[in-house]
Amino acid sequence: MPIAYTPVVIRGVAAEPIIEEILFENKTIAEDLVTFETDIKAETIFTETTATAVMQPYTSGIPTAAGSLNAFDSVVTPVKVQFYQEFDPNTLRFSRFKRDMKPGAWEIFSEEFNRIVIGGLYARQISLAAENEFWNGVTAAQKTAVAGLTAGAPQTSVSATEQALVAGLTASQTNGIVAKMIYNDSNVAGTNAVGGRIKVGGTTVTAANIKAEYDKIYTAIPAVVLNGSEMPYIYAPRSHKQMIIQANNVTTDFKKPFDVNEGATSFYFNGLEIKFVPIPEKVVIAALKSHLVWATDLAADINNMQMDKIANNREDMFLKNNMTIASHVANQRFNVLYVG
Numbered sequence: 230m231p232i233a234y235t236p237v238v239i240r241g242v243a244a245e246p247i248i249e250e251i252l253f254e255n256k257t258i259a260e261d262l263v264t265f266e267t268d269i270k271a272e273t274i275f276t277e278t279t280a281t282a283v284m285q286p287y288t289s290g291i292p293t294a295a296g297s298l299n300a301f302d303s304v305v306t307p308v309k310v311q312f313y314q315e316f317d318p319n320t321l322r323f324s325r326f327k328r329d330m331k332p333g334a335w336e337i338f339s340e341e342f343n344r345i346v347i348g349g350l351y352a353r354q355i356s357l358a359a360e361n362e363f364w365n366g367v368t369a370a371q372k373t374a375v376a377g378l379t380a381g382a383p384q385t386s387v388s389a390t391e392q393a394l395v396a397g398l399t400a401s402q403t404n405g406i407v408a409k410m411i412y413n414d415s416n417v418a419g420t421n422a423v424g425g426r427i428k429v430g431g432t433t434v435t436a437a438n439i440k441a442e443y444d445k446i447y448t449a450i451p452a453v454v455l456n457g458s459e460m461p462y463i464y465a466p467r468s469h470k471q472m473i474i475q476a477n478n479v480t481t482d483f484k485k486p487f488d489v490n491e492g493a494t495s496f497y498f499n500g501l502e503i504k505f506v507p508i509p510e511k512v513v514i515a516a517l518k519s520h521l522v523w524a525t526d527l528a529a530d531i532n533n534m535q536m537d538k539i540a541n542n543r544e545d546m547f548l549k550n551n552m553t554i555a556s557h558v559a560n561q562r563f564n565v566l567y568v569g
Contacts (some may be wrong), residue, residue, distance in 0.1 A: 232567065234320055234321070234324070235490070239450065239503070249353075252350070252353050252354070252357060252368075252461060253256065253357060253467070253507070255353075255356040255357055255359070255360045255531075256360075256362070256504070256505070256506065257360045257363060257523070258356070258360065258528065258531065259505060260504070262462065262464075262504050262506065262518065262519040263363075263518055263522065263523050264518055264519050264521065264522045264523070265522075265523050265525070265528055265529055266374070266456060266522055266524045266525070267525055267526065267527055268526065268527070269305075269524050269525065269526055269553070270526060271306065271327055271377075272304055272305060272306040272307075273304075273305055273524060274302045274303065274304055274305075275301075275302070275303045275305060275415070275522070276301070276302050276438040276558060277300065277301055277303070277415075277559060277560065278298075278299065278300040279297070279298075279299045280296070280299070281296040281297045282296050283296040286545070287568060299387070299417070301416070301417045301419070301557075302419075303403075303414070303415040303416075303419070303557065305524050305557045306555060307520075307524050307526065307553035307554055307555040308402055308403045308523055308553060308554060308555060309551065309552070309553045310362075310402050310403075310551075310552060310554060311462075311535075311549065311550065311552075312355050312358070312548075312549070312550040312552050313547065313548065313549050313550075313565075314351070314426070314547065315539065315545060315546065315547045315548070316545065316546055316548070317544070317545040317546075318337045318338050318339070318342075318544065318545070319337050319545075321337065321342055322337055325341075326339035326341050326342040327339070327514065328332065328545070329341050336527075337544065338518060342345050342567035343536075347534070347536065347548060350537055352534060352567060354533065355531065355534075355550050356531050356532070358454060358553060359531050359552065360506075360507060360548075361507050361556060362401055362402065362405060362508055363403075363405050363406065363554060363556050364405050364406050364407060364507055364508050364556075365398055365405050365407055365408075365424055365507065365508065365509065366397060366398075366401045366403040366404055366405035367398045367399075367400060367401060367403070367404055367407075367408040367434065368400060368401070368403065368404055368409065368555070369400040370526050371395070371404050371408050371412060372395055372396065372400055372564050373396070374412060374421060375391075375392055375395040375396070375408075375412050376392065376395070376396060376424065378392065378412070380392050382406075384425075384427065384428050386423060387411060387412070387423050388428055388430060388493065388568065390430060390568045391411050391428070391566075391568050392479075394407070394411075394509060394511065394512065394568055395408060395411060395412075397507075397509075403554055403555055403556070404556065405556050406508075406514070406521055406556045406558060407512055407514075407566075408509060409424065409557070409558050410424045410426045410514070410554055410558055410561070410564065410566045411423070411424050411426070411566070412424055412506075413561075415557065415558060415559070415561065416561075424558070424561055424566075425561030425562045426558075426561055426564050426565065426566040427449050427451070427562070427563075427564065427565045427566065428566060428568075429445055429446060429449045429563075429565055429566065429567040429568075430567075430568065431445060431511070431513075431567050431568065431569035432497070432569050433511070433569055434469065434473035434510075434511075434513075434569055436472040436476050436478055437457070437476075438471075438552055439469065439472045439473060439476050439486075440476055440486035440487075442567070442569070443463070443513075444497050445567065446463065446513055446515050446565055446567050447498065447499050447501070447515075449565045450514070450515050450565055451562075451565075452565050454517065456462055457517075458504075458560075459517050459518070459519060460500070460501060460517075461501060461502045461515050461516055461517045461518075462501065462502055462503070462516065462517075462518060463498060463501050463502070463503045463513060463514070463515050464503075464504050464508060464513065464514040464515070464516070464521075465503050465504070465505055465508075465513050466504050466505070466506075466507075466508055466509065466510050466513070467505045467506070467507065468507050468510060469503070469505065469513075470493075470496065473487045473489065473496055473503070474489065474493065477489060486498070487503075491532055499567065511568055511569040512566070512567065512568055512569075513565075513567040514564065514565065514567070515564065515565035515567075516558075516563070516564040516565065517560075517563070517564075519559070520558060520559045520560050520563065520564055521556070521557075521558060521559075521564075522556065522557040522558075522559060523554070523555075524553075524554070524555040524556070524557055525552065525553050525554055525555070526553045528553070530552040530553070531549075531552055532549075533550065533551075534548055534549065534550045535547075535548070535550070535551075536548050536549075537547045541567055553556065559564075
C-alpha cells in the first residue's frame with residue numbers, strides 16, 4: 230500500500246527531531262550471530278561427514294573393514310524475495326519536509342524525508358523482516374507437512390508442542406531455523422523428515438523458573454560440544470533479558486544464576502553466552518554458530534534499495550529491495566531445541 234501521510238500545513242516552526250518508531254536492531258547480522266554463506270546465485274551444497282574408528286585385533290592376513298566413513302550432501306537454494314512500496318512526494322509539498330526542497334515546481338523531493346523515513350525507518354523495517362524470516366519463516370507446505378505428522382515422545386518424532394509451534398507461525402516465503410530444526414531434508418536420505426535436533430520439552434518461562442528451564446537446556450547439550458574449541462550460543466527470545474535480570478535480583482540467592490556484566494550488555498549461563506534474537510517466546514536454541522547458516526547471494530543486499538519514478542511521465546515514486554535468503558541447520562544431532 231502507498232505510504233500514508235496526512236501533513237499539517239506548516240504555519241510555525243516544526244519541532245526537531247522527527248520522532249521515530251522504536252525498533253530493534255538486526256543483531257543477527259550486526260553482531261554476526263550465525264554463519265553467513267554468500268555469493269550463492271542459485272543453490273549451494275553443504276556436505277556433512279561422519280566417521281567411526283574401531284580398534285580390532287591385528288592380523289597379518291586379510292583384514293576385515295570395521296567402523297564407518299559416511300558423507301551426505303544437502304542442497305540449499307536461497308529464495309529470491311522482494312519489498313516494494315510506492316509514495317507520492319507531492320504529498321510532502323505542504324508538510325515540514327518542504328523546507329529542504331529545492332526552488333522550482335519540479336522540485337518536490339525532500340532529502341530529510343529520504344534520510345529519516347526511507348533510509349531510516351523503512352530500511353530498518355526491511356532488515357528486521359529479513360531477520361525474522363531467517364529465524365521464524367515457514368512455508369504453507371511446511372505447515373501442512375508438520376501438521377500431518379504423528380506427535381510422540383521419541384527424538385525421532387515431532388512433539389505436540391513443536392507441532393503447535395509450527396501451526397502458530399504465519400506462513401511466509403521460506404523455512405527459517407526454527408521450522409527447519411523441526412522438519413527438514415538435510416539428512417542422508419535427502420527427503421523430508423523430523424529434524425535430528427535434541428528435543429527438550431519445557432513450560433512457560435518466567436523470572437521464577439528461568440534458571441530451572443535453562444538447566445534443562447544446558448543438560449541436553451552433548452558433552453562433546455561443550456568440550457570443543459568452539460562454544461555454543463544459547464539463542465533466546467528478547468524477553469528473557471528482563472527475566473534474567475529479575476532472576477538475578479532475588480536477594481536470597483547465595484549465587485546469581487546468570488552472569489551479567491555491569492552494563493547488562495553481556496549475558497552468560499554456565500559459561501555459555503546468551504544471544505537474544507527474534508524467536509518465539511516459547512523457544513530456546515543451543516547450537517554452535519557454525520551450525521546455523523544464513524545463505525544468500527550478497528549479505529549487503531539487505532541494505533540496497535532502488536528508488537525511482539514509477540514512469541517517466543509520472544511524479545510518484547517506488548521503493549524496491551531485492552534479496553535472496555535461506556536458512557540451513559548443520560550437524561543436527563548436536564543442536565538443542567527447547568519448546569515450552
